[in-house]
Amino acid sequence: MSSSGLAHCFGQVIRGFKTAWWYVCELLGANAYQHYLDRFTLDHHNGEDGHQPMSEKEFWRRRIDEAPVEGGCC
Amino acid sequence: MVDTPFTGRLGASRMKKCLEDGPLDTTQGSDRMATAKTPEPLTENDEQYIIRNKDGVPVGTKPHTKWTPLRIIIWAVIALAGAFGWLMLAVIRGEQVNTLWFVVAAVCTYAIAYRFYALFIQKTVMRPDDTNATPAERIDNGRDYDLTDRRVLYGHHFAAIAGAGPLVGPVLAAQMGYLPGTIWIIVGVCLAGAVQDMLVLFISMRRGGRSLGQIARDEIGPIGGTIAMVGIFVMLMIVLAVLALICVNAMTGSPWSVFSIGCTIVIALLMGVYLRFIRPGKVAEVSIIGFALLIFSIIAGNWVAQSPIANALALSGTELTIAVMVYGFFAAVLPVWLLLTPRDYLSTFMKVGTIVVLAVGIVIVQPFARTAAVSEFAGNTAGPVFAGALFPFLFITIACGALSGMHATVASGTTPKMIQKESQVRMIGYGGMLMESFVAIMALAAAVSLSTGTxxxxxxxTAGIIKLDTAAVKAGALIDTDQATGDITVWLPGQEGVPSSAKPLTAEQVTAWSTDMSAGVVAGATAEQKEAANQAKAASAAVAVTQLGVTDAQGNKPRVEWDQQDPTNPSATIAMYDEAALQQIAEDVGEPSIVSRTGGAPTLAVAMANILHRIFGGKEMMSFWYHFAVMFEALFILSAVDAVTRVTRFQLADAIGNWAPKFRDPSWRLGSWICTAIVVGAWGSLLLMGVTDPNGGIQTLYPLFGIANQLIAAIALMIVTVVIIRKGYAKWSWIPLIPLAWDVSTTFTASWQKIFSPDPALGYWTQFTNARALIASGDLTGTALANAQATVRNTAIQGTLSIIFLAMAVAILVTSVIRVITTLRSGDTTTSEDPHQDSAFYAPSTFLGTRLENRVARQFMEVGDPKHIPHRR
Incomplete structure (x- = not known):
């Protein structure tokens, strides 16, 4: 296999791991604050309307405290 | 550059930004990695398949499958492979059946059912409309209503429905052989379980994500709806009790398991504090730390098990029951951030890991099935694991994995509030359940790879073992004691090669075993007493299995068998038998004893350890894999126990609030403590009953669990039928009616047998009358008397619960049928669906996204102005 082919293969593997990592993070909800910020920017025109986004700490506090509890699973 | 994951419109804006900034970072979870180059723009020809709203924003794609020759060939190959798998499993069999055929038959059947049957149901009764906004798009409050990437939601939904159920049900059902369970898991999921999950999800999604109970109220009426709500509550209590019982049984007398499972609670608390105060929001980071600690606690468990404190951790069932109840209470009243949320992270992590580990193990090791295809216990009620013949008891023993009512609560809970497009329901509802079924198949394959005797x-x-030993004395069984180790080998009269040193088994010997076993479980037993009890268990069990009226795959009488590594040649193994084999298994997995570890979890753990050590780590790692398996099963169970306790406590507070409005106030601490105590008391007392049951709790309680779970399924399917008929699709009502009819016939027959059967192995009331007669006769003393009294008490409760379940199910069925008849007569097809609201959102509906879908998704990123999405805050 040529070196560029190898590099390509390696790149694919790295990419696969990154995809898996992204998936796990999304599944756990780890990116929620970023999603919230993106959304806030959109809703409040980047804070130009006087609203300020929650701090990361405050966001997580509220998110977890107000999360619905799921009762399924067998 | 295709369809990068996004959440709601914010993803759209981010995507737009990325496009302006230059090439997109496609590593961010984009699928179709190989084609991560700019897709060609949409053509005129594509346009005919694209659904747009009035602003021209794409909101969906029309189905447009063309049957190309290649496609036909692929599906023909899948069908042939599946047929061949079934042929190898069910017809040819041969000397030994490779469990890989389980996987082949399952995967091919799933593919065909998903592609054809699920699509047929989608076209006939669901008719998803992508111009209609889903609740997530309409309400989108960033909390429970949250547009979630379909692939993430698939994982989410799977993690919510799958727990310990699909792992233990198939293990218990293996007493009937591997074939009945395999057929039911695969056929059942395609025609029943996945259909239920998908349709409940769809119905709930069309109704703003309302719960099953609320839908029942709206569709069937207030009486049926209220009964359904109360019924689901009572059934959940028995479900929790049995799940907790499995967990307690896996920990009883095992210092290692008690330590590592206890550690999961401590680890969750640490994670909670870390996330709250040290590094808020670093969820992935804390999950990895938690997972590493979890692995470390498994390793450390070994040191603890060999240390002086081991005896203090070898707890009895009753002690563990109290511990689980105390835990359940605190888990439900403590703030969620401290215990519940972090433990869910661990649980999700482990769920994904479990599937991977199981699949890798089965596919690489490809163990042989060692139990018979259909065992003798399929046709009689003598089975020691649970009583009852194949019909109806197989179909209630394997619930999760084939058809599970519990899923209806998830499919009408969080998932419908997060779905992006109506057309994704098939993938998430049907596809999610197929994955759970696959887990069940792998658990079954693992369980049947153990020798029948083991x-x-x-x-x-233990009571069953002593009973069989007494039968062995009568049958003239011979035992030969090894002079060096004291291990016994069992010989039956007339068997060839009986050594001259073999002596007849005596009644005194059996009594001695029984006494040793009882002395080992009383509170305050010494380490020596526990050791003696474990030896007695191994010896008596080795004798007992020979007296079971069952044969293995080769048609031989069962015998405990185990392969031990040859000390002189590490790559070779020596076959061990009987007591020595049981002792060796216990030593290999790092447990004091593996005899009479009912509930399915330890059996699966031994089977998984036996498979996985061949790939990872050899014999040395066997005890690690055993405790890894026990831990994830316990983790799933504990997650279910505290989450359901919490949810039902709120429901209870709401119900009590009808009379005492103060209970509705969630900030009233005392009220929430009272409600939690009632809920924990309800399942805890049932759990205690199971733990102290003289016949072994699983044997008597598991059928009740299965019946409860499957009656919830009956309620769900009945509601689905009513909704479909009220929608005007009466001609397609056979789709839910097939599983409903099957479910009703099995659960009602099972309930009937449990209540009325004169067979003491089956009927609760027959056991009750017999035990009462025994007590009245005055012949019983000591333990026997206490056991009879426990039987009277337990069977009275179990029998009463069976009657209540049956009565509730009948009431719901009757009210539903009345509703169906009035609907058909009046032709009234008014619906409780939410009114149509134009969607302005696009996301593909297949897991990977077709070429067209990914191109449309890209266009949506460009033209789908976020402002077009309604109900912006």
Whole structure:
């Protein structure tokens, strides 16, 4: 296999791991604050309307405290 | 550059930004990695398949499958492979059946059912409309209503429905052989379980994500709806009790398991504090730390098990029951951030890991099935794991994995509030359940790879073992004691090669075993007493399995068998038998004893350890894999126990609030403590009953669990039928009616037998009358008297619960049928669906996204102005 082919293969593997990592993070909800910020920017025109986004700490506090509890699973 | 994951419109804006900034970072979870180059723009030809709203924003794609020759060939190959798998499993069999055929038959059947049957249901009764906004798009409050990437939601939904159920049900059902369970898991999921999950999800999604109970109220009426709500509550209590019982049984007398499972609670608390105060929001980071600690606690468990404190951690069932109840109470009243949320992270992590580990193990090791295809216990009620013949008891023993009512609560809970497009329901609802079924198939494959003797030695109650030993004395069984180790070998009269040193088994010997076993479980037993009890268990179980009226795959009488590594040649193994084999298994997995570890979890753990050590780590790692398996099963169970306790506590507070409005106030601490105590008391007392049951709790309680779970399924399917008929699709009502009819016939027959059967192995009331008569006769003393009294008490409760369940199910069925008849007569098809609201959102509906879908998704990123999405805050 040529070196560029190898590099390509390696790149694919790295990419696969990154995809898996992204998936796990999304599944756990780890990116929620970023999603919230993106959304806030959109809703409040980047804070130009006087609203300020929650701090990361405050966001997580509220998110977890107000999360619905799921009762399924067998 | 295709369809990068996004959440709601914010993803759209981010995507737009990325496009302006230059090439997109496609590593961010984009699928179709190989084609991560700019897709060609949409053509005129594509346009005919694209659904747009009035602003021209794409909101969906029309189905447009063309049957190309290649496609036909692919599906023909899948069908042939599946047929061949079934042929190898069910017809040819041969000397030994490779469990890889389980996987082949399952995967091919799933593919065909998903592609054809699920699509047929989608076209006939669901008719998803992508111009209609889903609740997530309409309400989108960033909390429970949250547009979630379909692939993430698939994982989410799977993690919510799958727990310990699909892992233990198939293990218990293995007493009937591997074939009945395999057929039911695969056929059942395609025609029943996945259909239920998908349709409930769809119906709930069209109704703003309302719960099953609320839908029942709206569709069937207030009486049926209220009964359904109360019924689901009571059934959940028995479900929790049995799940907790499995967990307690896996920990009883095992210092290692008690330590590592106890550690999961401590680890969750640490994670909670870390996330709250040290590094808020670093969820992935804390999950990895938690997972590493979890692995470390498994390793450390070994040191603890060999240390002086081991005896203090070898807890009895009753002690563990109290511990689980105390835990359940605190888990439900403590703030969620401290215990519940972090433990869910661990649980999700482990769920994904479990599937991977199981699949890798089965596919690489490809163990042979060692139990018979259909065992003798399929046709009689003598089975020691649970009583009852194949019909109806197989179909209630394997619930999760084939058809599970519990899923209806998830499919009408969080998932419908997060779905992006109506057309994704098939993938998430049907596809999610197929994955759970796959887990069940792998659990079954693992369980049947143990020798029949080992399987039964692990799954008989101690009372059952003594009973069979007494039969062995009568049958003239001979035992030969090894002078050096004291291990016994069992010989049956007339068998060839009986050594001259073999002596007849005596009644005194059996009594001595029984006494040793009882002395080992009383509170305050010494380490020596526990050791003697474990030896007695191994010896008596080795004798007992020979007296089971069952044969293995080769048609031989079962015998405990185990392969031990040859000390002189590490790559070779020596076959061990009987007591020595049982002792060796216990030593290999790092447990004091593996005899009579009912509930399915330890059996699966031994089977998984036996498979996985061949790939990872050899014999040295076997005890690690055993405790890894026990831990994830316990983790799933504990997650279910505290989450359901919490949810039902709120429901209870709401119900009590009708009379005492103060209970509705969630900030009233005392009220929430009272409600939690009632809920914990309800399942805890049932759990205690199971733990102290003289016949072994699983044997008597598991059928009740299965019946409860499957009656919830009956309620869900009945509601689905009513909704479909009220929608005007009466001609397609056979789709839910097939599983409903099957479910009703099995659960009602099972309930009937449990209530009325004169067979003492089956009927609760027959056991009750017999035990009462025994007590009245005055012949009983000591333990026997206490056991009879426990039987009277337990069977009275179990019998009463069976009657209540049956009565509730009948009431719901009757009210539903009345509703169906009035609907058909009046032709009234008014619906409780939410009114149509134009969607302005696009996301592909297939897991990977077709070429067209990914191109449309890209266009949506460009033209789908976020402002077009309604209900912006």
């Amino acid at each position: 399987y039964f030695a692990m799954n008989m109650s």
